[in-house]
């Protein structure tokens with residue numbers, strides 16, 4: 082039953098299960114198909130990409146969001162669900178073009194040169210993927226030039242930069258400057274974050290947005306997408 | 312199923328086995344030279360008839376010098392039960408204590424004269440009147456029977472409280488020397504289904520309170536099997552004196568076979584030597600003397616080795632429960648009781664501080680942690696007690712419960728075994744192979760299993776310190792939660808058979 086598969090996809094997102102061997106939120110889930118297996122069979126049975134994404138994945142994630150607001154879910158639960166959505170989106174990516182689903186956009190993220198801190202950036206990536214964005218994570222300690230090259234080649238809508246050291250924060254400004262020099266600045270919205278970074282700092286270097294944590298990162302990206310951010 | 316308590320895997324000890332042995336020998340020597348002074352005739356007769364040397368002391372009060380020979384003590388240590396059960400109205404709240412098992416039960420008490428109310432008046436900043444804060448204000452007053460009911464009620468719901476010793480002395484106008492015992496027993500038992508331990512105000516009331524306990528437990532035999540009440544007597548006054556009236560009470564309780572604590576509370580510096588070896592040799596001798604007397608009255612009487620040693624404050628010569636040495640002495644006593652394999656009643660948590668605050672938290676948490684780690688079976692850890700045992704604050708008791716949850720968590724045994732390590736090796740290899748290298752996904756299976764300790768439950772929002780207000784909210788919540796009172800029929804029988812209980816305590820009649 083097609084409807085059933087959609088419901089199961091939604092449930093597997095709520096349970097935060099990617100593969101059939103994964104444990105879920107509730108007992109006794111191991112062995113039942115996870116979100117990747119379910120998405121494969123949904124595709125095989127001809128379900129529309131649209132319904133898989135909007136009803137299944139986003140529907141599940143909305144419920145997860147409500148549970149989080151209500152204090153029933155903690156961040157690890159939220160991240161597990163986001164990871165499940167991310168894994169499903171990876172499978173769906175080749176089918177997006179021409180599916181009628183508006184792809185939410187591509188985001189490149191990186192921790193800047195000389196900075197090895199990547200926990201926060203990884204969390205930001207997971208949440209963005211979970212919200213349906215295509216995230217290309219360049220990693221940490223990434224050369225300014227390499228970031229600019231990636232923007233040129235991948236043509237993302239967003240660039241997310243992370244820095245955790247006062248000494249590496251300035252690299253974010255370097256990236257923006259080099260993008261300008263290369264005539265790429267207008268093609269991409271730039272958001273920045275990391276413990277020492279602030280709203281003011283973001284403005285001062287000419288970034289488009291700032292997020293104090295993963296949820297704000299997502300909110301600011303969504304706001305920039307819909308054009309409500311100024 | 313008895314309560315679980317906190318099982319301390321490898322208890323912390325200060326003394327080596329040899330040092331414990333030396334203290335034991337010194338105590339034995341003390342019991343024959345100088346021996347004890349007894350102000351109680353019956354104790355003298357009992358000890359004398361079993362071979363103790365007795366000599367009358369000239370003076371105003373009748374008193375005797377009693378020298379207790381070592382073999383009498385050793386025999387008593389032999390007949391004293393190594394396992395003691397303290398029952399409870401709710402049998403699931405029973406406490407089973409093995410003298411050689413460091414399983415810690417946490418107990419409230421003991422009685423203070425002052426009850427501390429708390430209120431949160433608002434203060435306005437003089438420089439900027441738009442700024443207001445609420446500040447806790449503590450107001451002391453004399454304790455009443457209503458307070459006792461409230462405290463028993465809240466302690467019923469405090470998770471970490473395993474047994475109840477009443478926390479406040481009832482000083483209502485209609486409470487007399489004569490009716491105090493029946494009222495304090497009834498108020499406590501009616502609002503709390505955990506074990507109830509108490510001292511007696513008047514020996515004349517002993518049979519009344521035992522009868523009350525029989526009615527509640529379901530008869531004489533039922534009370535024997537499930538002793539829902541027990542007694543505490545400080546029959547020894549340091550240094551080395553059997554007091555007349557409490558010794559009499561002690562003998563009478565032993566005759567009835569109910570569990571009893573032999574407790575001694577010497578103060579290092581005034582009523583015991585200020586040196587650790589000295590107070591230890593003396594308190595151990597004092598407790599052993601009491602245990603010996605009890606076992607002679609009725610061999611097999613369940614006793615607890617009760618120790619409340621304390622150091623004197625150098626400024627006032629009052630008790631300094633908050634001093635570090637007090638915890639050291641208590642830990643030594645726990646070890647001595649374990650040396651004899653007799654369950655121990657120990658003390659922690661009482662603080663010098665007069666109101667809840669930083670000092671009270673530091674003093675009590677310090678002694679609560681270290682003494683719990685030593686593994687006493689029955690830890691009178693003084694939920695809510697302040698000002699060296701003279702003030703009780705229910706708000707503080709709620710805070711203490713939280714802190715004991717942390718201690719309980721801390722003392723859980725580590726799980727390190729082959730299957731666990733194999734699972735961890737797999738997890739490490741799996742995560743290292745991923746690009747993000749985060750273990751967050753593996754938090755989930757343990758997130759709700761109780762394997763992860765919680766954040767401090769009274770954490771405020773932002774930078775405000777809301778601990779007291781949040782704890783106060785919690786206290787009100789617990790008071791609003793019902794308790795299982797003694798049933799209507801039993802209550803009626805208690806009021807019929809036992810004289811002196813205030814009619815307003817009868818929840819079925821007073822309409823409250």
Ligand code: B12
Nearest residue numbers: 197198199200201241243246247274275276292294295298
């Ligand atoms: C963990 C950690 C490390 C780990 C990093 C491991 C890893 N895989 O990332 C290790 C041990 C490797 C490390 C090393 C060092 N560290 Co370090 N480290 C930390 C620490 C304790 C926590 C950082 C963290 O992961 N937080 C948890 C995550 C979830 O939070 P977050 O990173 O802030 O991310 C959130 C937000 O900021 C935001 N966000 C993050 N990125 C982005 C990006 C975008 C686009 C957006 C919108 C939002 C966003 O969302 C995230 C999720 O909510 C911080 C202290 C702190 N309080 O921040 C010090 C800290 C950052 N480290 C510090 C230092 C000094 C160092 C070292 C120099 C120490 C040394 N002498 O070797 C080295 C530097 C190594 C290097 N070259 O980078 C200092 C920095 C001080 C300064 N001058 O700025 C700090 C502040 C500690 C301190 N107080 O001294 N560190």
